[in-house]
Amino acid sequence: MDSLATVPGRNGSWVQDRILLGMTFPVYLRSLWTPFNVVCTAILAVGLPLLVYRFAAGLGATTNLSQTQPWGLWIGFDMMTGIALAAGGFTIGATVEIFGLDEYHPIERPAILTGFLGYMLAVIGLVADLGKPWNMIGIFSNNGTQSVLFEVAWCVACYSTVLLLEFSVPFFEWLGWERFYRPLKKALLGLTVLSVMFSTMHQSALGSLFIIAPGKLHPLWYSGQIFLFFFISAVIAGICMVIVESTLSHRIFSEQFEGQHVDVDKLTLGLAKAGAVVMFAYFFLKLQGVIDNHALGLIGVGFYGKWWLLEMLGFVLLPSLMFAWGARNRHVTVVRVAAVLGVVGIVVNRLNVSVVAYNYNQSVRYWPSWMEISVSLALVVAGILAFRWIVNRMPVLRPMKGHAGEH
Amino acid sequence: MKLGRRTFLKVAGASGTAALVSLPSPSQARGRVPVAGEEERSVLVDTTLCVGCRGCEAACAEANKLPDPPSDEKAFAAQRTTGPECFTVVNRGEKADGGPRFVKRQCMHCVEPACASACPVRALDKLSTGPVAYDGSKCMGCRYCMVACPFSVPKYQYDKAIPLVRKCTFCSGRQAEGKEPACIGVCPSGALAYGTRGKLVEEARRRVFGNPDKYTQHIYGEHEAGGTNWMYITDVSFEKLGFEVAVNDNSYPKLVRGALGVPPVVMTLWPPLLMGLWAFSHRNGKDNGNGGNHG
Missing domain, CATH: 1.20.120 (Four Helix Bundle (Hemerythrin (Met), subunit A))
Structure with a gap:
C-alpha cells in the first residue's frame, strides 16, 4: 500500500495510469489490435507450447541434435548470441558510470534493459536445451572448478542478478518506491564495476568453452x-x-522523447x-x-x-x-x-x-528443426514485447512523469 | 593509505606468483611414462590376437542390461560407433594382405579425462582406481562432456524425456567388488590384458619393440590425450583401424588451465582498475554523472 500512497491522490486510477497507459481497459484492449501484435501472437502461440512439448517429448522429438552435434540452435543462437548481444548493458554502463561520458546517459537504461532481457531469454533457451535442468543447482554445490562451464554458469548467474538490480532502479521509480530506488541508484557505480567484471569473465569464458575441443x-x-x-x-x-x-x-517510441x-x-x-x-x-x-x-x-x-x-x-x-x-x-x-x-x-x-x-x-551435418527455430523465434519476440511493454510504462527512455524536478 | 599500499603489494605478489605457476614446466616435455595413473586398473588391447568373436559385446550388453548386439553380418557391414544403448563395438579393419583385423572400441578412460574436467556438476568423475564414472543423478544434461571428449565417446539419450549421458563404465561396480570388467573375462583369445597401467605399458613395449617386424611401433593410448587406461597395439596403421590419430598428446584438462587462470586476475584487478578510471574521469570535481538529464 506504500506504493499507492506515493502516487498523489490517484489511488483509484493507478492501474489505469501505470499499466493501461491511461486508457480504460476496453480501449486498451482495442489498442492492442495491430498487425504487429497479431504476427507476434502467432509466433508466440506456436513457440511457447513447443517449449512445453519439448519437456514432455524429449530433445530427440523436438530438435535435430545428434551424437556428433550435441549443441545446436538453442545453445548457438539463444545462449551464445543472446549473451553477446546483451553486452550493451555493461559497455554503455561503463561508458557512463565509470568513464564519465555523461552524454551517453540517455541510452544507458535502454541498454541495461536490453541486456537484462537478453540474459533472461538466454537462460530460458539454455533451460530448454538442458536434459535435466533441475540439476543446474549442482553447479553451486558440486565444485566442478575444472570446467569452463562452471565459470560461465557462476558468472551468468551473478551478472543476471546485477542486471536485475540495475534494472530495478527504473522499476522501483515506476512504482514510486523511493525507499528502494534511491539506495540502488547510489549503488549504480558499484553495480557497474561488478557488471564489467562478471562480463569480462563470462563473455570470454563462452569462448574458452571450445579450447578443450582442438580437433573438433x-x-x-x-x-x-x-x-x-x-x-x-x-x-x-x-x-x-x-x-x-x-x-x-x-x-x-518517438513520442517518449518529446521535450x-x-x-x-x-x-x-x-x-x-x-x-x-x-x-x-x-x-x-x-x-x-x-x-x-x-x-x-x-x-x-x-x-x-x-x-x-x-x-x-x-x-x-x-x-x-x-x-x-x-x-x-x-x-x-x-x-x-x-x-x-x-x-x-x-x-x-x-x-x-x-x-x-x-x-x-x-x-x-546439422540443420535446426522447425521446432527449434520456432522456439528461438518466440523467445526473441517475447523479448521485443517485454521491451516495448516496459519502455511504454517505466522511465527507461524518458524521465518519470511527476519526478520532473529531479531530472 | 598504508593499508592500501600493503593490499596493493599483496595483490601484485599474488598475481606474479600465479603467473609463474601457470607457466608450463619444461620437464613435462621430457616425460616417459607419466607417473600419474600408473597404479590405475587398465587394459591393453592387442589387436593382432583379436579374432572378432564379439563375445565382449555380448558380455557388455548383459552386464549393463543393454539390448543384444546385432548379428555378425550386420555388425561388420560398416564401421560402427558406440551409442547410448551400446557401450562397446568391435569393428573390422583390413591388414595389408587383405585379411581382417578386428578392433574393440569403448571409452578410453583417460588418466586425465577431458569429459570429467568439463563437467560443471561433477556427474562425470575420475575414480582413483581408473574408471571414469558417471552419476546420472547429478547430471544436468548440458552435454559439454560430448563437446570435450577427444574420442567422441559420451553418447546422449535424446529419445528419453529424462535423458542420461551413456558410455562404458569400465564396470566400476564389478571392479569395486574385486571382479574384472565383464568384457575381459569372456575374451577367449587373450586380446585383452587387464592389470595396472604401469605394468601394461611395460608389457606393450616388450611386445611392440621386441617384435619390430610385426608390430606398428606405437602404443595408442600411452600418450594420447595425456595417457589413457585403455591402450592398443597393432600391426596395421591406427588410422586404418579408425583411431582418432589427430588427438593431442597432452592432457586435455591442461588446455584450459590458462583460460581458467583469468578469473582470479580479473576479480582482483578489475575493481581497483575501474575505480581508478572512475576517479580519473571525475578528477575535476564533476559529479558522478547522474545529475544529467536522466535518472
Missing part, C-alpha cells in the same frame, strides 16, 4: 586465445546493438568511432589467431575457408570501415547499416564457433 573446431576458428576474441567481439556486439536498438527506439534534448545522431556517431577502432583491432587480432594456429593456408580454401572470409571481411572489416567513414563524414545512415552488419556478424560468429565449424569433419 575448425582451425580457422579454434584458438588458444579464443577467450580474447569472444570478449572483444562482445564489446563490438554491445556497441552495434546499442546503435541498432536506439535507432529503432527513437523511431518506434527531451537527446541528439541520438551525435551519440550514434560517437559510438561508431569506438566501434570502428575496436572492430579494426579485432580483425587483425583474429588474423593473428589464425597465423598462430598455422591455419593461414586454409583461408579461402573450401567452404569453411570462404565462409571465414565472408565473416571476417563482410561482417567485421567492412562495418569497421563503414563506421570510420560514417563517423568522419557524419553520415549516420552508413553507421546504422554498419551496426546491423556488425550484429549479424556476431550472430554468424557465435553460430560458426558452436555449430557450423564445430565437428566440421563429420559427415552428418
